[in-house]
Amino acid sequence: MWLKSISFNVDKLWAAILLFLSSSTFLFVLPVIQDVPNWVFRVCMSFVLLFSILSFEKVKLYFVLGGFLATLLDWFSDLGKVSVLAPFLKIATFVFVLMVVVALMVKFLKQKQVGLFSLLEAINGYLLLGILFSSIAVLLNSQVPGSFQSVHGEIVRNDLLYYVMVTLTTTGYGDILPITAGSKNLAMIIAVSGQIYVAFLVGVLVGKYINHFTRE
Secondary structure, X not given: OOOOEEOOOOOHHHHHHHHHHHHHHHHHHHHHOOOOOHHHHHHHHHHHHHHHHHOOOOEEHHHHHHHHHXXXXXXXXXXXXXXXXXXXXXXXXXXXXXXXXXXXXXXXXXXXXXXXXXXXXXXXXXXXXXXHHHHXXXXXXXXXXXXXXXXXXXXXXXXXXXXXXXXXXXXXXXXXXXXXXXXXXHHHHHHHHHHHHHHHHHHHHXXXXXXXXXXX
16 A cells, blocks of 8 residues: 555646745745744745655655655644654654655656756756755754854854755855764765765766767
């Protein structure tokens, strides 16, 4: 039963576009707005998880239930009474986003030709990778205060979103630094993952293009 595949009567292109817009809003729009309430990030993340599911032709039932559970636990983790369990509840979101990124990469590998839709899905995978590591950085900083240090003073969520995307591209401006062993290891994982994803993407794109060109 759990392995049963289900499909949604939704245009996959529009689902991918909405996933791109919601992911971009979470990473690039909300962080530059002053004093954004935490629930706004929660709503945006819920849309990211929803459109992630809808962007696939067919998904397993456990995948859909996993997305629903991740969204529910992500909201539930903000309740004061479960502050001790909050780190464990947030892991559900991390696991689900990781599943989506892997599924997108597998789907991209199986496609015989590369079009604009494929490129959009690849970009979505990269943005989701940023959201994935952002959730880890925020969780790490909340559980181990002082994991990161900023030249501007106190570290907030917006700073960590910026830090993760800059590290993912291996730019590294140096205005936010990992201090503890855990945050340094995370920085290395983020940088390596970003390079592996780009190398994987470029390699697949070039290979599929050459294969298509050779056939013609």
